[in-house]
Amino acid sequence: MSTPPPARRTSGWVIGRAAGAPIILAPSWLLAALVLTLLFAPTVRSRIGDVGAGVYVVALVFVVLLFASVLVHELAHGLVARARGQQPHEFVLTLWGGHTSFGGAAPTPATSALIAVVGPLANLVLGGVFLVAARAVDATSSGEPGITSLLLYSGAITNGFVGLFNLVPGLPLDGGRVLEAVVWAATKDRHTGTVVAGWCGRVVAVGVFAWALLLPLVQGYQPNIGEVLWAALIGAFLWSGASGAVRGGKAQRAVDQVTFATVGRRAATVGHADSVARAGAAAAAAGAQEVVVLSPDGRPAAYVDRAAAASVPAEAAGTTPVTAVAVPLPVGAVVDASLTGSALVQAVGQATRLAPVVAATVDGRVVGLIRATDVIAAIRS
Structure with a gap:
């Protein structure tokens, strides 16, 4: 196996x-x-x-x-x-x-x-x-x-x-892996093969237990308790493996569909010396949800906490530095927004070890933010 x-x-x-x-x-x-x-x-x-x-x-x-x-x-x-x-x-x-x-x-x-x-x-x-x-x-x-x-x-x-x-054609058995490959070849979708073979594995698990329990009854004699217990253990093992395969196939399909467009939030950029008012104007002009603050060397250094920015009175927004309402981004908390699927998920997983929110860039230009919670929610859904 x-x-x-x-x-x-x-x-x-x-x-x-x-x-x-x-x-x-x-x-x-x-x-x-x-x-x-x-x-x-x-x-x-x-x-x-x-x-x-x-x-x-x-x-x-x-x-x-x-x-x-x-x-x-x-x-x-x-x-x-x-x-x-x-x-x-x-x-x-x-x-x-x-x-x-x-x-x-x-x-x-x-x-x-x-x-x-x-x-x-x-x-x-x-x-x-x-x-x-x-x-x-x-x-x-x-x-x-x-x-x-x-x-x-x-x-x-x-x-x-x-x-x-x-x-026998059902995961987690090797025959299930062969069935998975056949369905994958026919549908051009690996994950469909995994789910189909996983459901077949569930049928096999139930069949193993039913064979030990029901076959003797049909033939007119009492089931052997030892054989029934062994069949129950084997069936439970097969059911667990098959169910894990079904869940894994669905989860991997969700992972393959992850892109910046599905998990990211567009962001405008402002300089570290700009004001809260300037940050709001930049976001509105770009139609963005988020604002990233750039350091003097152009690195994404922080992002604006929208709740904190909203609490700044309108009359003070023009004189309040954007850094007063920003959350720092550690060096390295950046991912390539052009990645997709498992490559993007892995990159986000690495970057979010530094911070739960990371900047997304394309050719070095900040295009948005990605939150670890959004990626997890997209996979689970």
Whole structure:
């Protein structure tokens, strides 16, 4: 499964590196290893008998093989991504399996689909290798299948399941990423693809839970409480990922529509020695909402607080310096008004670390102001 790059590295133990990125074992993996070992132990006991703690050792070996298969899945994503120009950020093994994050979004539908599909295909190939090896062991065995055969067949089954399940067309599964790419290619809109694949993921999440709960009832027997609980957990995980994708697709579409015209406010400019009256006249002449005060070197140094300016009596406006009703703009609190979409949002995000209001310029000329709150409101709407 692939994800956008995290704000910081995932916490956990770095156990290696591949494709220029760390391989991280998240703390939640220990919980998964413990639970899966306990769940697989009865199967081992039924095949090899009660050999005491050895049952759990064999079960743990199975779990390690399972997560090694997950790692192969994630490495397939990362290696193909790197070959297609996307640098992997990290490979993480977690409670739910694993994920790979990249340093940016795929540039084309074909690249996105290719990166997504190689993970499940790697599992299917690995499952085939396990199956061939298991049958080879059986062919050379003179008695009942032993521990090696059990582990190999388990590897074949789990890899086959992981590969096929991940090809189901719904986010956050890899098949959902492929569906997203197909819709993106058909509509020429990446975000439509994300929303469609996210809704399909929600359907899959509900279907997983319904399969475990309703199928037994339809067939006339009681559902297994353990299977229902596992299905509920998996369904909740899928629902959360799918819902996040739907929200993310809508938010990213809003981000792509951000321009200075949608989030900025036009501004007139005055000198630092001008009066409040002169600032008001300049704004009226330019049809602007705001006034920016320029320093002697032409840099946007402040902007007029409209409430403060309105409180100045008319008879005093001509003698009151505009700096008396201005809010300073730190050096660097400037963005390029010709930027659009995520580039503009990122630029505003950087500049508003210095001040909540920044000047917008075109070729060095001040054209307006942008407030961080206006950008946030435009994205949320």
